[in-house]
Amino acid sequence: xxxxxxxxxxxxxxxxxxxxxxxxxxxxxxxxxxxxxxxxxxxxxxxxxxxxxxxxxxxxxxxxxxxxxxxxxxxxxxxxxxxxxxxxxxxxxxxxxxxxxxxxxxxxxxxxxxxxxxxxxxxxxxxxxxxxxxxxxxxxxxxxxxxxxxxxxxxxxxxxxxxxxxxxxxxxxxxxxxxxxxxxxxxxxxxxxxxxxxxxxxxxxxxxxxxxxxxxxxxxxxxxxxxxxxxxxxxxxxxxxxxxxxxxxxxxxxxxxxxxxxxxxxxxxxxxxxxxxxxxxxxxxxxxxxxxxxxxxxxxxxxxxxxxxxxxxxxxxxxxxxxxxxxxxxxxxxxxxxxxxxxxxxxxxxxxxxxxxxxxxxxxxxxxxxxxxxxxxxxxxxxxxxxxxxxxxxxxxxxxxxxxxxxxxxxxxxxxxxxxxxxxxxxxxxxxxxxxxxxxxxxxxxxxxxxxxxxxxxxxxxxxxxxxxxxxxxxxxxxxxxxxxxxxxxxxxxxxxxxxxxxxxxxxxxxxxxxxxxxxxx
Amino acid sequence: xxxxxxxxxxxxxxxxxxxxxxxxxxxxxxxxxxxxxxxxxxxxxxxxxxxxxxxxxxxxxxxxxxxxxxxxxxxxxxxxxxxxxxxxxxxxxxxxxxxxxxxxxxxxxxxxxxxxxxxxxxxxxxxxxxxxxxxxxxxxxxxxxxxxxxxxxxxxxxxxxxxxxxxxxxxxxxxxxxxxxxxxxxxxxxxxxxxxxxxxxxxxxxxxxxxxxxxxxxxxxxxxxxxxxxxxxxxxxxxxxxxxxxxxxxxxxxxxxxxxxxxxxxxxxxxxxxxxxxxxxxxxxxxxxxxxxxxxxxxxxxxxxxxxxxxxxxxxxxxxxxxxxxxxxxxxxxxxxxxxxxxxxxxxxxxxxxxxxxxxxxxxxxxxxxxxxxxxxxxxxxxxxxxxxxxxxxxxxxxxxxxxxxxxxxxxxxxxxxxxxx
Numbered sequence: 022x023x024x025x026x027x028x029x030x031x032x033x034x035x036x037x038x039x040x041x042x043x044x045x046x047x048x049x050x051x052x053x054x055x056x057x058x059x060x061x062x063x064x065x066x067x068x069x070x071x072x073x074x075x076x077x078x079x080x081x082x083x084x085x086x087x088x089x090x091x092x093x094x095x096x097x098x099x100x101x102x103x104x105x106x107x108x109x110x111x112x113x114x115x116x117x118x119x120x121x122x123x124x125x126x127x128x129x130x131x132x133x134x135x136x137x138x139x140x141x142x143x144x145x146x147x148x149x150x151x152x153x154x155x156x157x158x159x160x161x162x163x164x165x166x167x168x169x170x171x172x173x174x175x176x177x178x179x180x181x182x183x184x185x186x187x188x189x190x191x192x193x194x195x196x197x198x199x200x201x202x203x204x205x206x207x208x209x210x211x212x213x214x215x216x217x218x219x220x221x222x223x224x225x226x227x228x229x230x231x232x233x234x235x236x237x238x239x240x241x242x243x244x245x246x247x248x249x250x251x252x253x254x255x256x257x258x259x260x261x262x263x264x265x266x267x268x269x270x271x272x273x274x275x276x277x278x279x280x281x282x283x284x285x286x287x288x289x290x291x292x293x294x295x296x297x298x299x300x301x302x303x304x305x306x307x308x309x310x311x312x313x314x315x316x317x318x319x320x321x322x323x324x325x326x327x328x329x330x331x332x333x334x335x336x337x338x339x340x341x342x343x344x345x346x347x348x349x350x351x352x353x354x355x356x357x358x359x360x361x362x363x364x365x366x367x368x369x370x371x372x373x374x375x376x377x378x379x380x381x382x383x384x385x386x387x388x389x390x391x392x393x394x395x396x397x398x399x400x401x402x403x404x405x406x407x408x409x410x411x412x413x414x415x416x417x418x419x420x421x422x423x424x425x426x427x428x429x430x431x432x433x434x435x436x437x438x439x440x441x442x443x444x445x446x447x448x449x450x451x452x453x454x455x456x457x458x459x460x461x462x463x464x465x466x467x468x469x470x471x472x473x474x475x476x477x478x479x480x481x482x483x484x485x486x487x488x489x490x491x492x493x494x495x496x497x498x499x500x501x502x503x504x505x506x507x508x509x510x511x512x513x514x515x516x517x518x519x520x521x522x523x524x525x526x527x528x529x530x531x532x533x534x535x536x537x538x539x540x541x542x543x
Numbered sequence: 544x545x546x547x548x549x550x551x552x553x554x555x556x557x558x559x560x561x562x563x564x565x566x567x568x569x570x571x572x573x574x575x576x577x578x579x580x581x582x583x584x585x586x587x588x589x590x591x592x593x594x595x596x597x598x599x600x601x602x603x604x605x606x607x608x609x610x611x612x613x614x615x616x617x618x619x620x621x622x623x624x625x626x627x628x629x630x631x632x633x634x635x636x637x638x639x640x641x642x643x644x645x646x647x648x649x650x651x652x653x654x655x656x657x658x659x660x661x662x663x664x665x666x667x668x669x670x671x672x673x674x675x676x677x678x679x680x681x682x683x684x685x686x687x688x689x690x691x692x693x694x695x696x697x698x699x700x701x702x703x704x705x706x707x708x709x710x711x712x713x714x715x716x717x718x719x720x721x722x723x724x725x726x727x728x729x730x731x732x733x734x735x736x737x738x739x740x741x742x743x744x745x746x747x748x749x750x751x752x753x754x755x756x757x758x759x760x761x762x763x764x765x766x767x768x769x770x771x772x773x774x775x776x777x778x779x780x781x782x783x784x785x786x787x788x789x790x791x792x793x794x795x796x797x798x799x800x801x802x803x804x805x806x807x808x809x810x811x812x813x814x815x816x817x818x819x820x821x822x823x824x825x826x827x828x829x830x831x832x833x834x835x836x837x838x839x840x841x842x843x844x845x846x847x848x849x850x851x852x853x854x855x856x857x858x859x860x861x862x863x864x865x866x867x868x869x870x871x872x873x874x875x876x877x878x879x880x881x882x883x884x885x886x887x888x889x890x891x892x893x894x895x896x897x898x899x900x901x902x903x904x905x906x907x908x909x910x911x912x913x914x915x916x917x918x919x920x921x922x923x924x925x926x927x928x929x930x931x932x933x934x935x936x937x938x939x940x941x942x943x944x945x946x947x948x949x950x951x952x953x954x955x956x957x958x959x960x961x962x963x964x965x
Contacts, residue, residue: 072622148718164868165788165888185789207734209595214731220738221709236938244697244706244891245863245915246932247962248750248943252708252741256734276791296648302671302762341793342823344816352815401730405648434649470733488728489736495739496716496724503942515736 031437043366047332060145062123062190063102070105070147070382073115078153080104089148092133093194097479101128101142108153110170110227110235117263118233120147126509129263131172135206137478139258143512149263151201157181158266166224167266171201178269179400183226186271192474193382195381204264204330205334207256209474211381212338216272218474220255225268228254228261231505241268253500256478260506275340278306279350280368282377283357284331288312288427291333292407294360295431298337299404301356303349305432306340309381309505312411314426315439316380319389325380328364335431336381384428385439392424394450396457402469404434413463414438421456423449435473436464462487476514483522485515565687586616590633596715596723596754602634603752607953609613615748617657617690620681622917624694625931625960634752636689642890644729644754650760651712651729656689656753663688672760675704679849689753695745697812698849699796702887704761707744711755716750719955723754731759742946749961750950764813767795769841770824772833773807777877778807781870783831786886788866792824796808798848799892801873802882809844810835836891851884851893858896859920860907865890868914875910880905899925908933932962 154170175195191210218277547851614630636657641676713727810822828835876883885892
């Protein structure tokens with residue numbers, strides 16, 4: 022299946038970062054025992070799953086399961102007992118109900134393009150693939166809503182409401198990534214500085230809770246009374262249940278769009294420009310920065326006419342009413358010049374605008390040309406700390422002798438440093454990972470966050486205590502348990518556990534069942 | 544206003560209600576006998592005014608241990624909303640009024656809950672910024688940040704900038720077990736951890752006391768201008784509003800109003816070219832057959848829109864509707880002799896009824912089903928006679944109840960006030 026193959030490569034063509042140790046490797050006898058118990062229960066389940074979804078849609082052969090061992094974060098692997106591919110919300114409900122009956126943990130998966138291991142299976146649990154739920158159920162332009170199943174891709178949503186409307190969140194994997202995954206991860210993209218994130222566009226969800234109950238959260242209307250369970254669910258990384266129907270708000274296509282790329286000698290000058298743009302009261306639809314290494318990697322691939330001798334490029338897009346965009350565009354040019362821009366290229370037409378964007382989006386895959394391997398980091402910092410943190414990243418790169426290229430959403434301070442390394446060189450992957458972690462620490466020290474859009478998943482659980490204390494984590498646990506008292510929905514994600522993260526402050530005590538992923542404390 | 548249930552008999556309302564709607568049908572959070580439920584003449588409750596977030600948490604902890612129930616109060620401008628609360632004491636946030644941080648360069652601010660929204664806005668304005676949230680501020684502009692967050696209240700800027708849930712990027716909540724829980728942070732883009740900020744926005748203080756709020760700010764527009772048009776035909780009004788809502792012109796606010804057989808559409812534009820954009824919008828309204836004009840000084844009509852979101856002496860129903868239902872909602876306002884204001888594209892409107900009778904409320908709810916209709920302002924005796932909240936679906940109610948039990952197992956925080964009697 023094309024989709025799964027894509028998932029294996031990662032949406033950005035990220036190369037395999039060497040097979041690290043599986044995070045679910047048992048270390049004690051009682052763990053083994055508990056796992057065997059889960060495996061036995063999962064085996065009992067398989068017959069039931071075949072009844073629900075039909076034989077062809079339940080995979081148990083190791084060759085079939087391999088496709089699902091990882092998501093876009095390839096250095097984590099785990100093998101589920103079975104993969105089941107339901108085709109309707111009712112089938113999802115019945116599958117979850119069956120899992121609940123046997124107390125077998127389950128993980129939902131969309132395109133598998135996530136970059137934090139959110140769709141990593143629970144070893145010997147059930148993986149529920151949602152790729153067959155891919156119908157656009159309703160296009161209701163009168164009310165500016167579209168209702169879709171979770172397996173519909175992000176791009177398909179905008180297509181469904183074109184040409185008059187569009188769906189703003191646009192993660193860079195939008196051609197393959199699914200709306201169900203976007204809901205789980207609260208996906209962002211390049212346009213969220215102005216337009217916001219998935220959570221700002223979901224007005225309704227049909228959700229299968231971990232006991233197999235189907236509930237409706239919200240609907241087409243906004244601002245309804247009651248707890249904001251939509252707000253709690255979106256971004257909960259599959260730990261509160263599985264969304265089977267998603268209602269999204271869509272927007273009229275703006276009257277006018279203009280794009281420029283301004284080149285600077287230094288990232289400092291580009292960062293100062295970003296601040297001045299914001300101070301001038303301009304709210305760009307997108308404001309993206311690439312540093313010198315990123316430009317030099319991307320340009321040969323994109324042929325966008327980017328200056329490869331520049332230290333930084335700022336891609337700025339303004340949209341809105343024609344009069345306003347035109348007036349603001351002049352102001353934007355002035356700000357770039359005032360900050361010493363060495364060249365400003367204005368997209369003359371749609372084709373050139375597309376080339377500019379292609380250069381920005383090519384940055385990730387293009388890194389493959391200059392480095393055999395790389396880690397993509399996802400950190401956030403207050404925008405005013407940009408220069409300071411970029412300098413720190415540069416120092417760290419020099420210290421470690423590794424190249425770091427920076428591509429990021431500058432408007433909202435969301436960095437995506439790419440740490441390049443050679444997987445064939447003994448120990449270099451570990452050092453690159455360490456460097457990547459130090460970059461995250463620099464973001465946190467500057468008052469930022471450990472993830473802006475990729476999610477915590479398994480990748481960043483152990484960083485959670487850097488920004489949240491025991492009481493905060495305990496409050497998260499209350500929310501999670503209200504939705505999923507038995508801990509069956511995507512256990513072992515988001516919340517730090519002592520087994521993987523060492524001693525975590527707070528009320529967490531390791532239990533053998535927990536270690537085996539049978540019963541997760543969260 | 545008092546916190547205890549009204550002691551006034553609900554009989555006159557019961558008589559007027561064809562549906563009967565006796566109070567016993569409400570989802571009563573309390574198993575205590577009715578006599579105890581507020582039939583006692585209301586005495587002023589003792590008030591505690593903690594001076595720090597830590598003190599709020601300590602107070603909640605002691606209340607949990609001693610079985611005391613707390614009515615949380617900010618500016619006391621919306622105390623009439625929701626179910627009557629039986630409480631043993633008031634917790635006032637008036638000791639927490641700081642602007643903890645304002646980072647103009649990052650367009651963020653950290654605010655204490657007792658801070659009046661008007662004061663916060665004045666401070667932001669000095670830096671050329673605003674919190675893009677403009678609900679009615681109530682008597683003496685007393686509405687506080689904490690109160691606005693708890694009630695999820697909103698104003699015309701909801702159209703372009705979302706509700707408070709969309710503007711809050713971090714929160715600290717004092718929980719009844721005495722802990723302080725932080726979620727989110729101080730950066731606009733952040734997906735680490737669960738979104739307790741949204742969960743507490745609009746939760747009416749029933750999951751804990753919000754003691755700190757971090758919000759994202761926006762630049763103040765250089766200028767604004769509005770296009771306005773009026774009509775006596777609800778269908779034409781709805782059509783004109785739809786035209787603007789679907790146009791690629793980027794409006795900052797888009798409202799409708801209806802009263803005494805006449806209504807209007809009001810669309811606000813912001814930026815360097817605001818008047819030009821407003822003229823473009825006025826041209827669209829004219830194309831729909833409505834005489835339109837441009838307000839370059841547009842403060843007053845928008846203040847009227849906000850004022851229409853309250854009915855201090857009458858009945859006010861909040862309707863969570865849709866753009867496509869506008870004609871139906873406006874016609875209902877006309878049929879009931881009521882008045883209406885609301886966000887056209889969002890579909891959120893407020894209906895003011897001329898008479899405080901249960902039959903009218905039932906009629907509105909019936910006519911607009913399945914849209915949620917919440918009775919906000921209402922005379923005390925009427926509030927005692929109906930459930931102000933729309934009924935929650937059983938599955939949703941069960942899930943909401945589990946949440947309440949996880950965060951506030953002893954029912955300390957605003958017990959019974961919220962939808963579903965939570």
